[in-house]
Amino acid sequence: MFCLNLFQNRSKRLEKVHVVIGPKSCDLDALISAFTYAYFLDKVSPPGVLCLPVLNIPRTEFNYFTETRFILEELNISESFHIFRDEINLHQLNDEGKLSITLVGSNILASEDKPLESAVVKVISPVEQNSAELEFQESSSSLVLKELLQEAPELLTEQLAHLLRGSILFKWMTMDPEKLSEKQEEILAVLEEKFPNLPPREDIISVLQETHSSAHSLNTEQIMLKDLKELSDGEIKVAISTVNMNLEVRVRIFFQVAYHSSLFR
Template sequence: MAKESLDPFVEYVKSLKTHLPIKPHKVCFVLGNESCDLDSTISSLSLAYFLNKTNTNQNLVLPLLNVLENEFPLRTENIYVLNKCDIKENYLIYKDTINLNELKQDKELEIILVDHHVLSKHFEFLKNNVKRIFDHRPLDPKANWDKDIIDMRTVGSCTTLIANEILKNDISALSPTVAKCLYETIIFDTIGLKEDAGKVKQLDLEISHKLESHLKIKSNPAKLFDELWSAHIDISKLSPKQLLAKDLKILNNVLIPGLPMLVKKYLNQTEVLKHIRDFCDERQCDHIILMGLDAQGTEVKRDIAFYSICQTSKLLSDIIKILKDYKDLEMKEECCDVDDIRYFRHNLKISRKQIMPKIQEVLEKLN
């Protein structure tokens, strides 16, 4: 009996490391953001696959995950979605397994950014190599990109933009597995297409319906979201410190971890302040803003807490003030049992993506 052939997307991902070290003179990397969440991961993999399959000049296109290899398993929902597709984490290329600085000197290097449009300090040297950008967060006023290279729209998931790019240009390149990964990520990012959660937009709905039709499925978005959220909050093997690294974003000297639970619940763990301090020390950062999300059941809840190594930090006070003045956030302070931490509830429809530009405003005033 003939062996069943693999889905071409899975074949492509399984072959990624066969291209290392890089041999072609010209190579393009699709780079997600440093939180390396499900959206960034699937956006990078699916767009790189699509471009590699459809480019006419035979240039090599590879996805690059913007995280250390040993930290990727902390993204439990990423592992869950990829393992369902028979994709193992050791197939992938991580930022500490390749030296882009060296490649920039030796090769004709192109970069495509997905799920972000501001390069982290680690990759600032690549600015002149960026040729395209797909992102769904508010435009940073300091981002000085040519408008012709940016596809930036307010949608719930960057994978919506990637799926739209594929559907618009060559639907034959949409393999069943890449379509499934894109679809599941849209469902996860929009909290099951739930409008009252404040994340889903019209294009998310349109693209998710097109993917359902392409896959010939009648999906239950709420049920699928619950399945993916269960994988996301499966923290049974993670320490309190690892939880902080699971979905981490960094602005200057401020750590902004997204937690798969409410901050209030996280703060109930034993010696939690020691874990927070150690986490800050390891990354040589003085300030941390914890953002929690509980999407179980019918009601979505969010909260936020602030801590500084310097207990009388003016920076943190300024950040709290600007967020209190952000009326849509509706931030309300509550008592906290952990010393030196200020804790707030806020409007469930305002996510970290919308809060970060406000924090950036404060940081820019200091420069």
């Protein structure tokens, strides 16, 4: 199991720490990209460099990310192997001159991490592409996979392929295009040809759709935090949350709002 091997290397002498981290939304694409790229770096970096994927959320919030937990549980990757943002002091490492950062899924740090900008050595994010001509903006997972296939194809295992394919399919699913772009189809075909025992795409998509929309185990606060996005201009910070609901609930809320609004006219 690649995550287990990665975290067993914590005992290395810490000359340098190379952290791979995504945005606070901690979506499946960014998380799988961080895991995979940290694994790749761990294999190719010189001795004395500890390469770690860091989830950019507190550990207590991990339960909100149902589709992410599903993929990891499917592959028996224990939550105990993950490192969360509240468990590592990146600012101290940076002050000591030990920190390097690769950003995945975003080209900017969270507002509270702006002092770490000097430590950023690489950005892997679709927004870094000139994507105007793409049918479908590539996922970070596909960008990481392309680099892995180019630089160290021998590191690609069936477990990694399962993670990356699930992430790419989920990204496509949430973007809701009519069909996969040619580029995405090509990269998935590479995985499926190399590992023919991967589950059918339809099965993965069906389960991911179910887990993404499921909020049965979450309370109201957790539902609001699950898909929380943060926008900031450096001074003002705005939080935007997405809540899934069926048409019946949406109509009921609409009429309730309309009724209460009429009372104050």
